[in-house]
Amino acid sequence: MRESRFTLLDLFAGCGGMTRGFLGEGNFIGVGAVEIDRTAAATYAANFDVDGRHIFAGDIAGYTDVPRADLVVGGPPCQGFSALGRRDPADARNQLWREFVRVVRESDARMFVFENVDRFAKTPEFQLLRQTASEDGELADFDTQVFRLNAADYGTPQKRIRTIVVGSRVGPVDEPRQTHAKTPGGDLDRWVGLREAFLEGPVVLEPEVRETWLPESLVEFQGHDIPGTFKLRDLHITRNYDLISEVRYAHIAPGKGRFDLPDELQYPCWRRHTRGAGDVLGRLQWDEPAVTIRTEFFRPEKGRFLHPQWENGGDQVNRALTHAEAAVVQGFDDRHLWCGTKAEIARQIGNAVPPPLARAVAHVVAARLAS
Numbered sequence: 435m436r437e438s439r440f441t442l443l444d445l446f447a448g449c450g451g452m453t454r455g456f457l458g459e460g461n462f463i464g465v466g467a468v469e470i471d472r473t474a475a476a477t478y479a480a481n482f483d484v485d486g487r488h489i490f491a492g493d494i495a496g497y498t499d500v501p502r503a504d505l506v507v508g509g510p511p512c513q514g515f516s517a518l519g520r521r522d523p524a525d526a527r528n529q530l531w532r533e534f535v536r537v538v539r540e541s542d543a544r545m546f547v548f549e550n551v552d553r554f555a556k557t558p559e560f561q562l563l564r565q566t567a568s569e570d571g572e573l574a575d576f577d578t579q580v581f582r583l584n585a586a587d588y589g590t591p592q593k594r595i596r597t598i599v600v601g602s603r604v605g606p607v608d609e610p611r612q613t614h615a616k617t618p619g620g621d622l623d624r625w626v627g628l629r630e631a632f633l634e635g636p637v638v639l640e641p642e643v644r645e646t647w648l649p650e651s652l653v654e655f656q657g658h659d660i661p662g663t664f665k666l667r668d669l670h671i672t673r674n675y676d677l678i679s680e681v682r683y684a685h686i687a688p689g690k691g692r693f694d695l696p697d698e699l700q701y702p703c704w705r706r707h708t709r710g711a712g713d714v715l716g717r718l719q720w721d722e723p724a725v726t727i728r729t730e731f732f733r734p735e736k737g738r739f740l741h742p743q744w745e746n747g748g749d750q751v752n753r754a755l756t757h758a759e760a761a762v763v764q765g766f767d768d769r770h771l772w773c774g775t776k777a778e779i780a781r782q783i784g785n786a787v788p789p790p791l792a793r794a795v796a797h798v799v800a801a802r803l804a805s
């Protein structure tokens with residue numbers, strides 16, 4: 435294999451989870467990124483583009499100065515595709531993949547990696563993307579491969595299944611090699627659980643947290659003052675919960691959820707719904723990976739986001755994950771810096787591609803580009 439570095443263009447870059455994984459592989463160099471959300475773009479810049487020169491902080495439709503790149507990666511917003519979204523085919527966000535195709539063409543890329551939610555593979559947009567890369571399409575010289583990958587299989591402490599479409603003009607890639615499994619064996623380690631991730635990593639995230647505010651600090655990004663730059667430890671902050679919420683959380687053991695609340699503690703609106711949404715008010719488990727983290731992980735009412743520490747009548751932590759814990763669940767380490775308010779950073783974390791998953795894809799892509 436030739437020793438070379440490949441140029442990378444990251445579209446819908448968010449806080450840069452995808453770029454973090456690709457740069458971690460060592461053979462890639464970022465030459466461009468596009469992100470409409472200014473604070474996410476500031477986070478990206480703080481990590482990968484300190485001069486703010488190669489990030490285009492705007493709508494991809496206005497991105498015309500496209501550099502040449504070996505590889506274009508990107509994951510447009512998933513709300514239009516996700517089972518949780520409205521699944522409206524007319525949703526303008528579903529058209530964003532067309533912009534992706536345009537940039538792939540204009541950059542003269544040899545390969546592309548398109549990332550999205552699991553159910554993307556069942557949408558009309560997925561069919562269109564594949565048609566685009568078929569005989570008469572705009573990307574006719576590309577062949578596509580589709581992988582359905584679980585971030586937990588690549589050492590991320592989270593079960594998060596993603597559809598990855600790899601397009602190539604230079605031949606196929608191997609399936610990214612799994613390093614971890616639910617049941618270990620051979621050269622596969624056991625999935626990373628939360629105990630290992632929070633308590634045995636380079637930054638220990640103590641269960642006991644009192645701080646609720648980010649430090650007061652501003653950073654200038656393209657003429658705007660933005661909260662930041664924050665380190666992982668700065669994000670280990672909680673919220674002020676009301677007493678009744680804490681009483682509810684105290685009833686929920688690891689692996690359990692709102693169905694385990696006594697009747698008098700059920701929310702009135704829930705009483706009528708005795709089925710579905712079993713993850714609501716769910717508590718995570720110390721020795722399992724987390725479930726899929728979303729942008730509102732800090733609200734226990736939105737999913738299985740309660741901290742795993744719970745002993746019956748004993749030591750209990752009755753709060754949702756902190757931002758730092760959620761970032762670690764997404765596979766970020768303490769090298770990654772963050773910009774934005776608490777809600778903005780939560781969105782960046784929840785939207786990211788786990789860097790370890792991106793890195794596994796980067797490995798097979800780099801091998802093909804180098805061949």
Ligand SMILES: C[S@@+](CC[C@H](N)C(=O)[O-])C[C@H]1O[C@@H](n2cnc3c(N)ncnc32)[C@H](O)[C@@H]1O
Nearest residue numbers: 446447448449450451452470471493494786787
């Ligand atoms: C799923 S997130 C991508 C996460 C990113 N790949 C990562 O690994 O961190 C999608 C991103 O697309 C951005 N976005 C949405 N519409 C856009 C547009 N029209 N132009 C550029 N970026 C857009 C959103 O702000 C969001 O950060």
